[in-house]
Amino acid sequence: MGERYFNFSLADTNKQLREVNELAAKKVAEFQDFSSKVERVVEYNEILLCTIAGLIAENERLKKALKLIESKSEIPEEPVDLIPITELYEINLHAKEALR
Structure with a gap:
C-alpha cells in the first residue's frame, strides 16, 4: 500500500475553518436564545x-x-319574625365577606 497524501491548499483549509467557526457561532447564539x-x-x-x-x-x-x-341561613323552625336582627346582620356580614 502506498502512502496517501492529502493535497489541501491553505486557502481551502482557511475557508473550511471560517465556515466551521461561523457555524459554531450560529449554534452558540441559537443555544443562548433557547436557554x-x-x-x-x-x-x-x-x-x-x-x-x-x-x-x-x-x-x-x-x-x-x-x-x-x-x-347561619338554615330555615329556622321558629317563625321568621322571631329571628334576632343581630343574627340577620351577622348572616349579611358573612355573605358580604364571601362576595369579596
Whole structure:
C-alpha cells in the first residue's frame, strides 16, 4: 500500500475553518436564545405555581365562608319574625365577606 497524501491548499483549509467557526457561532447564539427562553418559561411556571396556590387558598376561604353562611341561613323552625336582627346582620356580614 502506498502512502496517501492529502493535497489541501491553505486557502481551502482557511475557508473550511471560517465556515466551521461561523457555524459554531450560529449554534452558540441559537443555544443562548433557547436557554433564555427556557429561563423565561421557568420563571413563568414559578409565577403560575404561586398564582395557583393563591387561588387554592382563596377557594378554601370561600368554601368556609359558604359553609358558615349555609349554617347561619338554615330555615329556622321558629317563625321568621322571631329571628334576632343581630343574627340577620351577622348572616349579611358573612355573605358580604364571601362576595369579596
